[in-house]
Amino acid sequence: MKKILSIISFIFLISSDSLALIEVDITRGNLDPLPIAVSPLHVDIKSEDFKGLKIKDLGMNISEIIEKNFRSTGLFNPLKKEAFVQKPDIAHLKPRFEDWRLIKAQALVTGKLLIKDEKLKVEFRLWDLTAAQEMTALAFTTTPSNWRRVAHIISDKIYERLTGEDGYFDTRIIYVAESGPKNERVKKLAIMDQDGFNTKYLTLGNELVLTPRFNPTNQMVTYMSYFRNMPRVYLLDIETGTQEVVGNFPGMTFAPRFSPDGKKIIMSFAKDGNSDIFTMDLETRVVERITEHSSIDTSPSFSPDGKFIAFNSDRSGLQQIYVMRSDGSNVKRITFGKGIYGTPVWSPRGDLIAFTKMHKGRFYIGVMRTDGKGERLLTENYYQEAPSWSPNGRVLVFYRETKAGEKGEGFSAKLWSIDITGYNERKLSTKTDASDPSWSSLLSK
Amino acid sequence: MTLKTNLKNIVLVIFTTLILSACSTAKKSGDIDGDVYTGKETVEYLASGVPDRVFFATNKSSLTTSSRATLRKQATFLRKNKNLNVTIEGHADERGTREYNLALGERRANAARDYLMTYGISGKRISVISYGKEKPVNPKSSPISWSQNRRSVTVKVN
Numbered sequence: 001m002k003k004i005l006s007i008i009s010f011i012f013l014i015s016s017d018s019l020a021l022i023e024v025d026i027t028r029g030n031l032d033p034l035p036i037a038v039s040p041l042h043v044d045i046k047s048e049d050f051k052g053l054k055i056k057d058l059g060m061n062i063s064e065i066i067e068k069n070f071r072s073t074g075l076f077n078p079l080k081k082e083a084f085v086q087k088p089d090i091a092h093l094k095p096r097f098e099d100w101r102l103i104k105a106q107a108l109v110t111g112k113l114l115i116k117d118e119k120l121k122v123e124f125r126l127w128d129l130t131a132a133q134e135m136t137a138l139a140f141t142t143t144p145s146n147w148r149r150v151a152h153i154i155s156d157k158i159y160e161r162l163t164g165e166d167g168y169f170d171t172r173i174i175y176v177a178e179s180g181p182k183n184e185r186v187k188k189l190a191i192m193d194q195d196g197f198n199t200k201y202l203t204l205g206n207e208l209v210l211t212p213r214f215n216p217t218n219q220m221v222t223y224m225s226y227f228r229n230m231p232r233v234y235l236l237d238i239e240t241g242t243q244e245v246v247g248n249f250p251g252m253t254f255a256p257r258f259s260p261d262g263k264k265i266i267m268s269f270a271k272d273g274n275s276d277i278f279t280m281d282l283e284t285r286v287v288e289r290i291t292e293h294s295s296i297d298t299s300p301s302f303s304p305d306g307k308f309i310a311f312n313s314d315r316s317g318l319q320q321i322y323v324m325r326s327d328g329s330n331v332k333r334i335t336f337g338k339g340i341y342g343t344p345v346w347s348p349r350g351d352l353i354a355f356t357k358m359h360k361g362r363f364y365i366g367v368m369r370t371d372g373k374g375e376r377l378l379t380e381n382y383y384q385e386a387p388s389w390s391p392n393g394r395v396l397v398f399y400r401e402t403k404a405g406e407k408g409e410g411f412s413a414k415l416w417s418i419d420i421t422g423y424n425e426r427k428l429s430t431k432t433d434a435s436d437p438s439w440s441s442l443l444s445k
Numbered sequence: 446m447t448l449k450t451n452l453k454n455i456v457l458v459i460f461t462t463l464i465l466s467a468c469s470t471a472k473k474s475g476d477i478d479g480d481v482y483t484g485k486e487t488v489e490y491l492a493s494g495v496p497d498r499v500f501f502a503t504n505k506s507s508l509t510t511s512s513r514a515t516l517r518k519q520a521t522f523l524r525k526n527k528n529l530n531v532t533i534e535g536h537a538d539e540r541g542t543r544e545y546n547l548a549l550g551e552r553r554a555n556a557a558r559d560y561l562m563t564y565g566i567s568g569k570r571i572s573v574i575s576y577g578k579e580k581p582v583n584p585k586s587s588p589i590s591w592s593q594n595r596r597s598v599t600v601k602v603n
Contacts, residue, residue: 183582231574251551343544
């Protein structure tokens with residue numbers, strides 16, 4: 001009986017347009033992004049000033065960050081504020097839906113904020129203008145200096161409500177900041193908010209550093225460093241700044257990543273011309289050999305359930321992608337297409353593997369199912385590699401390099417992102433040249 | 446029929462011209478065999494007549510005849526200078542993924558090390574380090590500079 005009831009109500013919902021709440025389909029390229037109005041948040045006049053922060057501007061600033069986040073998804077079209085028809089405080093109480101519909105908005109975000117007792121109190125509402133009702137509302141309190149994060153968290157909540165999937169705005173990206181001529185590149189670890197703000201450098205650039213990757217809680221980073229000319233995998237605690245070499249290997253270790261539970265680091269160890277894959281348990285320090293083959297085995301990446309490992313090997317002659325059980329058994333080659341394949345990275349949803357493909361002098365970023373079938377190439381260029389997944393598995397960030405002239409001029413390295421639909425390719429804003437990006441998980445989860 | 450033969454001849458002529466011009470450009474732009482660099486442009490010397498580096502084909506770590514000749518000269522030089530230790534740096538070109546290139550550089554450096562050892566140089570005197578594609582000797586994006594960057598370089602330590 002209950003079942004019948006729910007079926008009836010479901011039919012009722014989809015047959016009645018006016019009552020169906022808006023929804024954004026993110027599983028395909030969106031050529032018709034949802035028009036959304038983001039009203040400036042109303043700032044309470046009683047708000048006290050706070051340590052040089054212009055509280056009066058915060059309402060506008062937060063709404064602009066939300067707009068920028070939305071625009072970057074390619075799924076939403078934030079409307080120009082000049083056309084807005086209601087004051088923020090009145091709209092936040094209850095918008096006049098028909099007025100907002102006149103400017104062709106389908107969704108509206110309103111909010112207000114207040115600083116009291118050195119705390120920033122924010123609330124926001126998301127309105128469905130077609131159905132003329134509130135879709136979601138939330139209030140929270142934080143330290144005022146966190147105001148950019150507030151904007152990202154609101155963006156995530158709205159994205160979640162409209163797409164049915166987790167957002168990815170309250171996240172950070174760790175990468176390698178690059179400067180200097182191509183043959184004497186200075187490289188530093190850098191971390192920034194997903195939208196390019198709050199850049200911090202974690203190393204000074206005295207030694208070469210490569211391939212930083214977050215642990216699942218985003219507090220630790222594993223990366224490779226040439227400290228004292230000994231290329232080794234390191235572990236860095238972002239909060240305390242302490243770092244240590246991972247393991248005691250008599251040779252180069254590289255290509256590190258965390259296991260999905262964060263307890264192990266998986267990496268390659270090279271000795272006597274042969275690279276194999278090892279793990280080290282961070283608590284017990286036990287080192288385990290995972291592959292034993294005379295070929296190069298590298299770029300290992302765990303599946304999110306920890307049961308499988310995708311990796312790169314040239315055991316067939318050239319670089320291809322293989323999948324094995326996490327104990328190293330049952331090795332299967334999964335790439336058989338034209339060209340050579342590298343840098344497999346398992347999607348956080350578990351359904352896809354992202355990779356770099358090289359074919360006829362061009363470089364591609366693509367995705368395929370975990371059995372190697374259903375290959376889709378998302379972007380082609382002169383040089384690009386190292387995809388890293390957004391936490392919801394919908395977007396990839398990677399780096400791209402340009403061709404260099406006689407003396408290395410014209411060379412640059414930048415971070416780019418693209419949806420796994422193949423649409424919405426974007427250059428990320430970084431303070432310097434950048435490579436080897438790694439996307440964090442949601443900070444507020 | 447005659448038209449076909451004629452066309453064939455034309456194609457053949459064009460083809461031969463292409464090959465000839467390709468040869469002349471390769472020579473002009475500085476010595477490359479297959480895609481292994483054979484020139485002297487970036488080469489430095491451990492001692493007079495002892496080149497410090499050997500070059501590799503794309504994605505390969507096998508030593509060519511001329512690489513082996515160079516390494517035998519290095520071996521002779523190292524036998525004469527018994528107190529000298531060396532590091533062999535392995536490098537790759539920029540046309541490959543970073544992590545794979547680190548492994549490839551290590552394999553190339555070890556190919557050179559193994560060869561020196563077969564000529565009687567103790568492995569204790571030879572350390573290796575891979576820089577992958579991180580330290581190109583020629584920053585240009587061109588086949589010639591890539592061939593110069595696919596190298597192992599023997600460097601004196603003391």
